[in-house]
Amino acid sequence: MSQLRITLFIIAVVGLAGGLLAPFVGLGAFQSWIWGVASGAVLAVLLYEIVTSLLKGEVGLDIVAGLSISAALAFGEALAAGVVALMYAGGQLLEDYAANRARADMKALLARVPKTALRYSDGRLEEVAIDTIRPGDRLLLRQGDIVPVDGRVSNGRALLDMAALTGESVPVKSGEGQDVQSGARSLDTAFDMVATRPASESTYAGIVRLVQAAQAAKAPMVRLADRYALVFLFVTVALAGGTWYFTGNHIRMLAVLVSATPCPLILAVPVAIIAGMGKAARRGVLMKGGPVLETMARAVNLVIDKTGTLTKGRAELGGIIPAAHWQADEMLRLAASLEQASAHVTAASIVAAAQSRGLTLSYPQDVQETAGEGLEGMVEGHRVIVGGHDFVARRLGLSSLPPPEREPGTALAALAISGRLAGHFLLADAVRPETPLALAKLRKAGIKRIVLASGDAQAVVDRIGDGLGLDMLRGELHPDEKVAIVLAERKSGITLMVGDGVNDAPALAVADVGISMGVTGSAAATESADAVLMVDDLTRLAEGLAAARRARAIAVQSVLAGLGLTFAAMIAAAFGYITVVEGALLQEAIDVAVILNALRALR
Structure with missing residues (x-):
């Protein structure tokens, strides 16, 4: 006062x-x-x-x-x-x-902004201003510290309180190699992290700019x-x-x-x-100002992108097709053991699937990776090859491999073990488990029309939209075509647009309210948006809309x-x-x- x-x-x-x-x-x-x-x-x-x-x-x-x-x-x-x-x-x-x-709630976000961090330099720790931190710097986070910049755990284990950012009361665990988000509070013992973004480009800096606006x-x-x-x-x-x-x-x-x-x-x-904006912020929906809240409160149409919004935005193992004499779990165990040596998103999906099944992975040796195609190496005495269809065929000395049947939009990875085809992995960007509930809540919150607008093939869009009760499914769209759809929807009422990619930025800008998926979204989408969804969960958007x-x-x-x-x-x-x-x-x-x-x- x-x-x-x-x-x-x-x-x-x-x-x-x-x-x-x-x-x-x-x-x-x-x-x-x-x-x-x-x-x-x-x-x-x-x-x-x-x-x-x-x-x-x-x-x-x-x-x-x-x-x-x-x-x-x-x-x-x-x-x-x-x-x-x-x-x-x-x-x-x-x-x-x-x-x-x-x-x-807004003041609490600003009050948490860290001013300094502990950085390793020449074998010792020094306290530095966070605006001097650069990608690749190694930092020490103690219990109670606020993560100063976006980064990745390099040593130890992080237990993070994300409540101020997302409204999520359950602490989040992050092991070595996993990402940590700036603005989270460390709840457990100290851990090391490597900065992946400077402070000015980190998640929390964007939040601060939104709050100030x-x-x-x-x-x-x-x-x-x-x-x-x-x-x-x-x-x-x-x-x-x-x-x-x-x-x-x-x-x-x-x-x-x-x-x-x-x-x-x-x-x-x-x-x-202001109270409504604070309530929405607690639920992970950060708005750039009162005008955004008032406009959201009158919205009746929603145009939504597919990747990273309705779906998880990353390929996950959807099925395993073994060749003769091979069992699915053994295929997955050997492939995941080799994929541990790769940073590719497909490799991460196969490793995650094996870990979720409780399979014990071995250490790969003599690994050779061909960027964008696949990798091969030795696992338990077997020569293992994982990658695209053509890549595995070439390594086996074959002109081609017989492809299995698959649904539209499903990616294919082949596996060869000891010189013979062992089978295939089917990978797809799966619909988020909370998506049907989120869409139902959005309808209950006053959204009368929901349009799926995606750059993916129409067959993929039809498969994803099937059973979700959407009013229109449009695929194979260029950025200017997404803009045209948003402008057409605006003629019938206040229209929201939700997206996360660079190609969504123009459509976000022309919508009455553009909403970016802040955790996975691109910088361009976040800057073009009027609001940011800090949790990759559309149910929070429905809660923010209800609060507005x-x-x-x-x-x-x-x-x-x-x-x-x-x-x-x-x-x-x-x-x-x-x-x-x-x-x-x-x-x-x-x-x-x-x-x-x-x-x-x-x-």
Whole structure:
């Protein structure tokens, strides 16, 4: 909270209380003077803020508060001035509290940014600024440290708390050779890591930039509230002036002004929008600003890429076809033993499949790899060859190998052992297990039409989309064709686009809201997007969408209810049913109610 606002609130409380107690200590003659000094101090700061805002071209409802206190002092209503000053200072303090509460999740992300890291240099450790870290640097992470840059575990085992990044409460384990994400907190013993990206390009740096952009951007509803503030100011002054003109009663006029100070229109909207963004951030959906949340809240169409979104984005072992006299597990064990020597994504998939089956792998020897084609080596005395169909055929001295039947979009890897074909591995980019549930949740969250737009072959797109209940399946698309699909969908309503590749960046940019898969997504996709999904799980997008809709609904509800009650209080004051002090207390109750209602967006 602002120290100035706390000071003003204390002055207003002490002044009002001091004036009320003055007669009991023999200072009754100074009662009005005490109230006047306290309210005058609040008014002086208020007038400075009003002038500063006007010089920036901003018209706020602080003018109403300034008119109320000034009028009360001018008409000798020192008690009323003191009450209004207290209500105004209290309202500003309440607004600060609510905004800070709503921004807590965003501030927590910024507060975690590490400034230094421990780097190995010439056999010793030195503490260095993270912006000096370069790819290939070896770092030491201790228990409790925040991972400073994206990297890979090089020695030891990492147990990482990802909650601040993804909302995931279960710690993530990473062994040697596995990636670690910047911004995660180390929970276990120390481990070494090798940086793979500089700090400026790491995941957490991107998050920080998004948070800063989000804090700077004003939501359309907030800008709308700013414009309505001028209308509300005109109506308030007109009603107060009309009351004085027709009744000749300056007290009624003052009561009208007081009943409008401050206004829930300005308080409720930013609190609800910020709270909704914080709730979405906790679930792993980071938005670049309030405008993104408001637009998402009205979305009805979704265009989605296949690879890395509906699917895992990497080939996995989908089946094994043994040749005569070979068993599937033995084929996999020998192939995976050899593939341990390769960094290829297909090799990693075969090794992972063998490990998931609990197979014991041996150490390969004399390994030779032909980039992009395959590799061969000795495993337990056998000459093992794994790779593409043509590669294995050439190594066996054959013109070709008989290919097995397979589904569209399925990759094929052949295996030869001791000079003979042992069989084939079928590899495919499988649909994520959570995808059907995620799509159902997106429908429940208000998405009426879902279009799959992919650069893959139409047969592959049809296979992936089969059974998912999508409204349209389009394959073999170039980036400009994806853009055309997004633009066509926008004609029927607010359209979201979800993607993760470089070829998705143009479509993300033209969508009403572009959403990048932040963990696997390319830098181009992340920069083009309006929001980043920090977890490779579309169910989180549905949760973020639901949070956006709820926050916007609460903002609208708070404004309508608050304005209705405020106008009712002003009319009652104009007809003499509410006194100046009662009007101030009633307005403060309205402000508290709408702010508490706006904070419901955090739940």
